Amino acid sequence: MQSTETEFLVPTSVSEALESISKEDAIFLGGGTSTALLYKTRLIEPSRVVWLGNVGELKGIFASDGEVKIGSMTTAAEIAANRDIARLLPGVCTASGVIGNARVRAMATLGGALAHADPRQDMPPALIAVGAEVSVKSSLSTRRIPLAEFYEGFLETVLDPDELITEVTIPLVANRRSAYIRYTPTSEGDYPTVGAGSSVTFGSDGKIIEAASVVLCGVGSVPIISNQASQLLVGTTGDDAALRRAAEAVREIVEPQDDERGSAAYKREMASIFAFRSLKSCLGS
Amino acid sequence: MKINFSLNGKGTELDVDPMSLALDVIRGLSLTGTKEGCGVGVCGACTIMVNGAPVSSCICLVGTLVDKDVWTIEGLAEKMPELIDSFVENEGMQCGICTPGQIVAAASIDSAGVSTSEEIRKYMAGNLCRCTGYQTIVSAVEDHLAVN
Ligand SMILES: Cc1cc2nc3c(=O)[nH]c(=O)nc-3n(C[C@H](O)[C@H](O)[C@H](O)COP(=O)(O)OP(=O)(O)OC[C@H]3O[C@@H](n4cnc5c(N)ncnc54)[C@H](O)[C@@H]3O)c2cc1C
Ligand code: FES
Ligand code: FES
Numbered sequence: 001m002q003s004t005e006t007e008f009l010v011p012t013s014v015s016e017a018l019e020s021i022s023k024e025d026a027i028f029l030g031g032g033t034s035t036a037l038l039y040k041t042r043l044i045e046p047s048r049v050v051w052l053g054n055v056g057e058l059k060g061i062f063a064s065d066g067e068v069k070i071g072s073m074t075t076a077a078e079i080a081a082n083r084d085i086a087r088l089l090p091g092v093c094t095a096s097g098v099i100g101n102a103r104v105r106a107m108a109t110l111g112g113a114l115a116h117a118d119p120r121q122d123m124p125p126a127l128i129a130v131g132a133e134v135s136v137k138s139s140l141s142t143r144r145i146p147l148a149e150f151y152e153g154f155l156e157t158v159l160d161p162d163e164l165i166t167e168v169t170i171p172l173v174a175n176r177r178s179a180y181i182r183y184t185p186t187s188e189g190d191y192p193t194v195g196a197g198s199s200v201t202f203g204s205d206g207k208i209i210e211a212a213s214v215v216l217c218g219v220g221s222v223p224i225i226s227n228q229a230s231q232l233l234v235g236t237t238g239d240d241a242a243l244r245r246a247a248e249a250v251r252e253i254v255e256p257q258d259d260e261r262g263s264a265a266y267k268r269e270m271a272s273i274f275a276f277r278s279l280k281s282c283l284g285s
Numbered sequence: 286m287k288i289n290f291s292l293n294g295k296g297t298e299l300d301v302d303p304m305s306l307a308l309d310v311i312r313g314l315s316l317t318g319t320k321e322g323c324g325v326g327v328c329g330a331c332t333i334m335v336n337g338a339p340v341s342s343c344i345c346l347v348g349t350l351v352d353k354d355v356w357t358i359e360g361l362a363e364k365m366p367e368l369i370d371s372f373v374e375n376e377g378m379q380c381g382i383c384t385p386g387q388i389v390a391a392a393s394i395d396s397a398g399v400s401t402s403e404e405i406r407k408y409m410a411g412n413l414c415r416c417t418g419y420q421t422i423v424s425a426v427e428d429h430l431a432v433n
């Protein structure tokens with residue numbers, strides 16, 4: 001059936017992986033959950049696949065005083081079960097624990113979850129809300145990109161085809177609380193109609209909000225970041241009236257489309273409501 | 286490409302296209318207990334166990350199984366007869382198409398650190414059944430965990 005078999009390379013180090021990707025139309029493979037579906041319908045037909053499963057240096061979760069680093073080949077299940085993540089980054093813990101079903105979470109990697117760039121995905125809003133940065137390497141260069149600037153469109157990122165995501169760094173900030181919640185009106189394992197990641201950082205007095213972030217998935221071609229919601233929260237105590245104003249601002253900025261998960265108007269409403277609830281859950285945590 | 290992995294406890298070497306789906310490769314070995322339902326990772330009929338965790342073989346490229354410990358319903362039925370008994374005693378099946386997947390998922394439940402009834406339901410939510418109404422499946426898994 002197959003005329004030419006795809007070359008399947010199994011590097012054991014980052015440098016070997018970067019050398020292997022040099023061929024035109026070669027792709028990296030993490031858990032393969034998205035790629036298998038695209039390949040099955042021949043939406044992609046790479047001549048070479050560089051599978052990262054045996055690159056040990058890309059795996060693991062490391063928490064230190066100022067930051068948490070997660071290797072790109074760490075699975076969603078591993079992130080969801082990690083105690084440091086649960087304690088320090090509850091929104092990231094929730095998001096990694098709701099992706100698809102237990103079988104998807106066992107295979108899906110952080111690198112794949114970010115690079116796939118389906119705007120309904122749960123990890124990007126949770127991670128953007130806590131200021132995550134993506135470390136990227138190619139054989140020629142190394143760079144670090146704020147996840148907030150990573151997405152260009154539906155299934156499109158700023159990555160060049162030969163660029164490998166090595167890890168994600170999340171700064172730990174004193175007095176910051178974060179959360180992620182999503183709304184799935186169909187089945188539990190489906191993509192969400194809307195997901196809302198948020199964080200709120202209080203000043204040293206613990207009363208006045210100094211910084212905030214509200215990020216939505218499912219309601220645009222990329223994750224939607226509401227700067228206005230953040231501005232409306234800064235300087236307040238996070239009272240319900242302030243939260244409601246922030247949620248109003250979210251309603252204005254989202255760009256949802258009609259589909260089987262709801263009409264555009266409905267999603268706009270849900271985005272606002274779930275932004276409110278996400279912030280509420282931040283403040284309650 | 287030659288792929289080495291352990292299948293149902295036995296070292297196995299296959300010469301296959303690494304981009305073929307684990308589902309097709311496994312069924313091609315006459316291990317037809319693994320079923321295809323949705324083919325897109327949603328229903329769980331095709332569940333296999335890889336390094337102790339449940340995996341949808343319909344979206345698993347066989348190249349990613351290199352060096353892994355893979356179990357199908359056939360191997361697990363021999364290895365864990367008490368789990369099969371628990372499904373039989375609780376009548377955790379009707380038409381049976383989802384049953385191999387339900388049992389493999391249940392066998393992999395340790396990987397998820399699941400213990401409470403609520404957690405069992407949440408974990409098993411990824412394995413769809415159109416017949417039983419789920420209660421008998423949940424009871425079978427609960428009974429099994431209690432005896433273990
Ligand atoms: C049934 C099902 C349900 C799902 N439900 C949800 C859901 O509810 N919420 C949700 O958020 N997502 C959901 N998803 C999507 C899921 O999150 C992605 O499929 C998964 O995260 C991709 O990770 P992977 O490691 O399997 O990626 P792969 O398929 O291995 O790779 C995906 C893409 O990322 C690239 N890539 C992988 N690793 C790297 C790297 N280190 N550097 C650079 N590029 C890389 C690959 O080249 C490819 O383009 C679902 C998927 C399925 C199949
Ligand atoms: S056939 Fe694989 S999950 Fe449905
Ligand atoms: S027993 Fe028929 S689908 Fe589950």
